[in-house]
Amino acid sequence: MNATDRPLLRVERLTKRYGERFACQDVSFDLWPGEVMGVVGESGSGKTTLLNCLSARLGPDGGRVLYNTRHQGMRDIYETSEAERRLLMRTDWGLVHQNPRDGLRLAVSAGANIGERLMAVGARHYGEIRQAATDWLGRVEIDEARIDDLPRAFSGGMQQRLQIARNLVTRPRIVFMDEPTGGLDVSVQARLLDLLRELVASLGLSVVVVTHDLAVVRLLAHRLMVMRQGRVVESGLTDQVLDDPQHAYTQLLVSSVLQA
Amino acid sequence: MSGTETGYNYAYLDEQTKRMLRRVILKAVAIPGYQVPFGNREMPMPHGWGTGGIQVTASIIGPDDVLKVIDQGADDTTNAVSIRSFFAKTAGVATTTRTEEATIVQTRHRIPEKPLKEGQILVYQVPIPEPLRWLEPRETETRKMHALSEYGIMHVRLYEDIATHGRIATSYDYPVQVNERYIMRPSPIPKFDNPKMDMNPALQLFGAGREKRIYAVPPYTKVKSLDFDDHPFEVQRWDESCALCGATDSFLDEIVTSDRGDRMFVCSDSDYCGDRQAARRKEAAE
Ligand SMILES: [Zn+2]
Numbered sequence: 001m002n003a004t005d006r007p008l009l010r011v012e013r014l015t016k017r018y019g020e021r022f023a024c025q026d027v028s029f030d031l032w033p034g035e036v037m038g039v040v041g042e043s044g045s046g047k048t049t050l051l052n053c054l055s056a057r058l059g060p061d062g063g064r065v066l067y068n069t070r071h072q073g074m075r076d077i078y079e080t081s082e083a084e085r086r087l088l089m090r091t092d093w094g095l096v097h098q099n100p101r102d103g104l105r106l107a108v109s110a111g112a113n114i115g116e117r118l119m120a121v122g123a124r125h126y127g128e129i130r131q132a133a134t135d136w137l138g139r140v141e142i143d144e145a146r147i148d149d150l151p152r153a154f155s156g157g158m159q160q161r162l163q164i165a166r167n168l169v170t171r172p173r174i175v176f177m178d179e180p181t182g183g184l185d186v187s188v189q190a191r192l193l194d195l196l197r198e199l200v201a202s203l204g205l206s207v208v209v210v211t212h213d214l215a216v217v218r219l220l221a222h223r224l225m226v227m228r229q230g231r232v233v234e235s236g237l238t239d240q241v242l243d244d245p246q247h248a249y250t251q252l253l254v255s256s257v258l259q260a
Numbered sequence: 261m262s263g264t265e266t267g268y269n270y271a272y273l274d275e276q277t278k279r280m281l282r283r284v285i286l287k288a289v290a291i292p293g294y295q296v297p298f299g300n301r302e303m304p305m306p307h308g309w310g311t312g313g314i315q316v317t318a319s320i321i322g323p324d325d326v327l328k329v330i331d332q333g334a335d336d337t338t339n340a341v342s343i344r345s346f347f348a349k350t351a352g353v354a355t356t357t358r359t360e361e362a363t364i365v366q367t368r369h370r371i372p373e374k375p376l377k378e379g380q381i382l383v384y385q386v387p388i389p390e391p392l393r394w395l396e397p398r399e400t401e402t403r404k405m406h407a408l409s410e411y412g413i414m415h416v417r418l419y420e421d422i423a424t425h426g427r428i429a430t431s432y433d434y435p436v437q438v439n440e441r442y443i444m445r446p447s448p449i450p451k452f453d454n455p456k457m458d459m460n461p462a463l464q465l466f467g468a469g470r471e472k473r474i475y476a477v478p479p480y481t482k483v484k485s486l487d488f489d490d491h492p493f494e495v496q497r498w499d500e501s502c503a504l505c506g507a508t509d510s511f512l513d514e515i516v517t518s519d520r521g522d523r524m525f526v527c528s529d530s531d532y533c534g535d536r537q538a539a540r541r542k543e544a545a546e
Contacts, residue, residue: 090412105416108420112420112423124415125489
């Protein structure tokens with residue numbers, strides 16, 4: 001069995017408690033190369049806790065997160081060293097925060113924001129780093145002339161696109177996204193979603209995207225998990241879950257009673 | 261050897277503090293470029309005067325030492341004079357302005373132009389020791405970054421320099437990598453002096469008083485200035501030569517000589533310049 005016969009990420013009975021309360025409980029799924037998994041639920045459903053556990057930022061109380069590493073096969077990310085985890089996070093993995101200010105370095109230029117991950121893995125040719133930054137600005141539809149501007153001079157939508165470029169420049173295999181369109185105007189959201197969908201498809205990215213917005217998963221996610229009170233209450237192909245919800249809670253979500 | 265006629269303990273610091281500092285220095289020498297924290301002992305001078313360097317010197321100096329103190333390359337500034345007289349009084353040591361006679365050189369802003377020798381110790385006064393601080397305010401995080409050699413952001417800073425100025429414009433306190441491992445701030449010396457740190461026969465000790473850190477470059481240790489392949493490290497160069505001694509290979513200070521804005525360039529290292537002037541006079545007399 002070679003690496004491509006295995007999922008990129010395997011989540012086994014993942015559980016995280018805060019005191020007596022289960023923030024997420026017994027969550028299991030496989031994420032395959034090129035696949036986009038959507039996780040929906042209201043705030044407090046455990047979806048953000050789940051994302052933090054998956055992206056190596058919050059140790060779970062039970063269960064495992066296995067990642068199919070390039071050279072060592074499936075490894076429990078919480079049994080790797082902190083050095084290995086941090087290296088993964090700036091090479092193989094990407095993390096898109098809801099608030100781009102949490103994911104950008106606001107005190108350095110757009111070009112440096114994109115180039116940082118390249119320099120972190122040893123790029124030492126200024127001209128090549130700058131060329132990569134220029135290319136990525138273009139790919140996320142930011143005018144190349146803005147390369148030396150500070151991100152704080154950018155609109156919210158541009159900041160979010162810059163954050164995405166900053167993550168994708170090292171060609172990660174998995175990108176974790178937390179409400180990537182949250183806080184943006186509706187028209188800006190639509191443009192960002194189109195861009196994300198195009199990038200995910202053209203790069204063959206695997207993505208876990210957490211959101212309360214069903215429009216986001218409708219457009220991006222191949223598969224969907226619906227979370228409530230820390231548990232997955234329903235999962236399946238996105239269109240099936242959204243068009244023919246089986247669980248009463250999902251039906252409520254879809255009927256947008258809970259959407260206001 | 262405690263107590264001098266001045267009533268102070270030898271070299272001002274009590275023996276326990278000096279032993280603690282020596283242990284810190286030994287650890288710093290064992291891990292080149294690594295910042296070792298220490299407990300600070302208040303010195304009878306304001307921080308801006310280089311208390312970190314003074315504490316290092318106080319803990320290593322002995323009665324047979326010969327001390328030179330320079331500030332901006334000169335031995336006769338207020339700062340240099342007062343540190344020199346402090347140790348002459350509290351440690352009873354001989355002092356000198358001549359680099360080759362000194363066993364310990366305490367410095368702010370320069371490395372002497374005359375090459376140092378085995379057995380000499382260069383003590384730097386360091387205002388800000390942490391090279392990663394400019395982008396990462398959290399101490400726990402900078403420690404982790406050092407431990408894991410996560411140094412990408414040092415090149416982010418050089419990238420910004422080139423993007424803004426078209427070249428690496430950083431000219432002082434230019435970051436280096438020591439022994440192919442730790443990134444280190446060399447204190448605010450000009451980058452002109454960076455190559456002198458590399459494979460230097462002398463022991464180099466760095467004391468930061470405010471942040472209570474000591475770090476070291478042992479003799480014959482590799483010290484590399486960070487750069488890009490297509491923007492290699494370069495030192496400052498001048499079209500002029502020293503107006504006093506004619507040197508073309510030393511770090512020059514620009515001095516305004518009149519109200520009309522007349523300027524001249526002279527060596528910042530007054531000992532080096534003085535020797536060259538004396539040699540010229542001797543030559544002219546013969
Ligand atoms: Zn001169």
